Amino acid sequence: MGKSKWTRREFVKRAGQTTGAVAIGLSFADFLAACGGGTAAPSTSGGTGNLEIFSWWTAGGEADGLAEMFKIYQAKYPNVKIVNAAVAGGAGTNAKAVLKTRMESGKPPDSFQVHAGQELISTWVKAGKMEPITSIWKAQNWDSTIPKDLKDIVSSGGDVWSVPVNVHRGNALWYNKKILDSNGITPPVTMDDFFSALSKLKGKVQAPLALGSNGNWEVQMLLENNIVAAGGTDFYKSVMTGKASFTDPNVKQALTWIKQMLSYVNSDHTNLGWDDADKRLIAGTSAFNIMGDWAKGFFTANNWTANVDFGAAPSPGTKGVYMIVCDTFGLPKGAPDRDNAVAWIQVAGSEAGQAAFNPKKGSIPARTDVPASIFDPIAQQFIAEFKTDALVPSSAHGSATPDAFASGVNDEMGQFVLNKDVNKTADNLQKLSDSYLKS
Numbered sequence: 001m002g003k004s005k006w007t008r009r010e011f012v013k014r015a016g017q018t019t020g021a022v023a024i025g026l027s028f029a030d031f032l033a034a035c036g037g038g039t040a041a042p043s044t045s046g047g048t049g050n051l052e053i054f055s056w057w058t059a060g061g062e063a064d065g066l067a068e069m070f071k072i073y074q075a076k077y078p079n080v081k082i083v084n085a086a087v088a089g090g091a092g093t094n095a096k097a098v099l100k101t102r103m104e105s106g107k108p109p110d111s112f113q114v115h116a117g118q119e120l121i122s123t124w125v126k127a128g129k130m131e132p133i134t135s136i137w138k139a140q141n142w143d144s145t146i147p148k149d150l151k152d153i154v155s156s157g158g159d160v161w162s163v164p165v166n167v168h169r170g171n172a173l174w175y176n177k178k179i180l181d182s183n184g185i186t187p188p189v190t191m192d193d194f195f196s197a198l199s200k201l202k203g204k205v206q207a208p209l210a211l212g213s214n215g216n217w218e219v220q221m222l223l224e225n226n227i228v229a230a231g232g233t234d235f236y237k238s239v240m241t242g243k244a245s246f247t248d249p250n251v252k253q254a255l256t257w258i259k260q261m262l263s264y265v266n267s268d269h270t271n272l273g274w275d276d277a278d279k280r281l282i283a284g285t286s287a288f289n290i291m292g293d294w295a296k297g298f299f300t301a302n303n304w305t306a307n308v309d310f311g312a313a314p315s316p317g318t319k320g321v322y323m324i325v326c327d328t329f330g331l332p333k334g335a336p337d338r339d340n341a342v343a344w345i346q347v348a349g350s351e352a353g354q355a356a357f358n359p360k361k362g363s364i365p366a367r368t369d370v371p372a373s374i375f376d377p378i379a380q381q382f383i384a385e386f387k388t389d390a391l392v393p394s395s396a397h398g399s400a401t402p403d404a405f406a407s408g409v410n411d412e413m414g415q416f417v418l419n420k421d422v423n424k425t426a427d428n429l430q431k432l433s434d435s436y437l438k439s
């Protein structure tokens with residue numbers, strides 16, 4: 001990499017910022033204050049009735065993690081009926097649309113999965129659809145266990161709006177260990193290492209690189225990881241804040257690498273989800289997949305053992321960088337079972353909740369006091385690297401950029417896998433930047 005870090009402070013500053021409020025010269029804090037609203041009182045209820053939890057966790061690993069957290073909740077509140085309202089589709093491709101309709105028609109779930117940063121702040125908080133959870137945060141003393149960096153990206157206007165339950169790593173390269181070992185390939189570090197490994201495997205496995213791109217976001221992740229690999233974290237920060245251009249040679253390099261990667265992937269990728277791609281690693285028909293560490297949750301749910309059957313490395317060219325994908329739960333205004341929702345938020349932020357959830361989910365805990373020893377060796381390594389790596393927030397998963405931008409890029413990358421036109425795509429990405437990232 002050799003590029004300077006996007007400091008934790010800058011990461012936090014960017015992820016919590018809305019371009020709209022800045023554009024009209026109103027501080028974001030003022031804007032939120034104008035939205036009004038009290039702050040949620042901690043739950044004291046013993047709990048009866050329902051608890052409807054909305055997410056998109058339906059695949060192996062992620063569904064198991066959620067089920068574990070439900071068990072913790074159910075043991076504390078045995079008389080509450082948990083309603084799992086998960087809507088299938090990785091990265092919330094379908095769930096987010098369903099949630100929008102429900103929120104806009106005044107039928108919110110009791111609590112829902114939402115990414116820290118802009119997806120939370122510049123969407124739901126800005127629209128005045130959430131209750132602050134500041135008093136729960138204080139009562140649970142989460143300042144002592146959840147890093148300030150994470151608190152800051154779920155905060156605005158002096159209030160906290162959701163509780164981080166995990167940190168996923170978006171820039172990870174997964175590999176079938178036996179295939180690499182039997183072909184004398186060491187885990188690639190640089191982009192050159194990666195392409196030489198892929199070319200060595202061509203003809204030996206069906207498709208050296210597994211891809212499931214039916215949500216387009218999977219290719220959007222390749223784009224953001226490759227932008228970091230090409231330009232470093234300072235460039236990533238500049239381009240994702242509208243300061244650098246998407247027509248810059250670094251972005252064109254990132255797109256060219258994707259194009260090159262596409263020559264090693266399975267031809268049916270547009271019909272497959274991320275988990276289908278990971279099945280190909282398990283089947284041994286592919287050697288590599290670039291995906292967030294929910295892939296690890298999927299592998300372990302399928303009885304694959306970390307560092308025995310599969311291994312992990314930072315995605316090529318991104319050593320020393322941690323692409324953050326942070327899932328949180330908040331409290332929508334008008335939650336039908338509000339007390340139960342408050343109790344859910346308490347469980348999601350608790351040591352027991354996070355210790356149950358994260359090992360199955362594939363992520364590392366947001367809390368710093370969950371013992372690393374309960375995790376697999378790859379998660380242990382990620383826990384250590386999270387403390388020292390340069391942190392960058394993911395755009396594909398809602399933290400770095402507003403939803404309108406991320407969803408435009410999503411469509412654009414869906415086109416790119418078909419037309420593979422680097423210049424045209426760079427131009428179109430810049431048009432999205434002009435529309436949504438300028439402040």
Ligand code: GAL
Pocket residue numbers: 056057062089090091092168292294325326327397
């Ligand atoms: C991300 C989410 C992860 C995981 C992934 C695949 O957006 O943050 O928790 O669920 O999508 O569905």
